[in-house]
Amino acid sequence: MTTRPTAVAGTFYPADPAELAATVDTMLAAAPATEPATEPLDAAAYVVPHAGYRWSGPTAARVYRELRDHTGPFERAVVLGPAHRVALRGAAVPTDTAWASPLGPIDIDLEGARLLVDRGLAVAADEPHAPEHSIEVQVPFLLRVHLPKMLPVLVGPGDPAATAALLSAVAGPGTVVICSTDLSHYLSEDEAHRRDAATAAAIGDLAPERIGDGDACGRHALRGLLTWARQQALRVDRLALATSADTGGPKDSVVGYPAFRLSE
Template identity: 80%
Template structure:
């Protein structure tokens, strides 16, 4: 009898980011070197995009440069993301012990996952995680900034207060919270910048109720993060706001990206 795999294989290596370790390392290091140095200590949480590195990498690099510049790496990342491929209500954590990447595996915080399921804050289900890119694209970046463990949480429709309770259950010293989301999709560049500016203002105002269906593909985890941040990390700073047109995409059909720092 074959023993079930305890490692989730990559789903989007070679498409969203290079599958070759040397090429991937060089790409990430180039993105981080080009990003502004950290101007403040790393925060309690960040919002970060999740498109292909070719498109959203420069925006995401604002976050990961801050993590790289930290004197001591975070021990663990709690990463919230949307489920693009499998219908999901509430939150889901994986059961596997690690996720593979071209740069090696990242350990999964099974103790944190167990805490969430025992408290009824998430279900244990690998199915929505298997094809999903929103959290996977963060893994090589996390490894490159020396974060070796991760608690991946996919978030679907539900009460933002439940996501806030989930974060309260797992946030701890040595842990960084990341919310993975892109902004508007497939508008013209002019339309996207106008809509994304309004979404960015909602994030800065900690106003999850102002983030609508077309504003962010990760609106459910983002609304939960902002609900949590009202009590735990109410200072929000915009690090970057861009569209795919800024990295060479056509201007008649763009995707919006943003990076934010949330601190106490």
């Protein structure tokens, strides 16, 4: 039994447990409530950002507040993300039994990971996961909304249909799919708004072929998610579309942050 240590605690989010819990809870409390407030939602998947909490946390909180208040019951999150630091083709799942966080560990769904490996839909490799932040930054949010188990899947270049097949193998009752991606990078605020609006339209239309290489750092996972969602005839709702300028960053070089729900 092995536990993956944190890679970005203290940089992307607070390393102190009390500070981290308070930070996440404050962002969840500040996120607008989804209407209607008393009915459960039939969410199958979400798109969330993965930058430092200082910048993208309020956008991510839109998704996690909804998960906390209006969906479920979910027992597991399948979290797709890009590999920023280690070259990867196709998909990779970890062999670790848990991932550490300042709030305590989150269990890894090894049964789901083995299923994907056995079907040739992913490889078992801890190396791409070890330094990666795109999935790790979701862990404190997952724990604070009472989702204690996840299946982390890093997705590199490959056929979107393969990622769609992967999702078909592990999605279903009790599981929520989370696609972790930021949108455009380092454009002016006006340019980012135009580019991200086009990307948001592609997401809304379930059109993976319209997600360009510069549109999202998690484009490979996102294209696969949209391919799967189109096969499932899911509906898309935009919860938020923001940039780092909205949380105090410079307006001449921004990063875009998405929050979308995909539901039946």
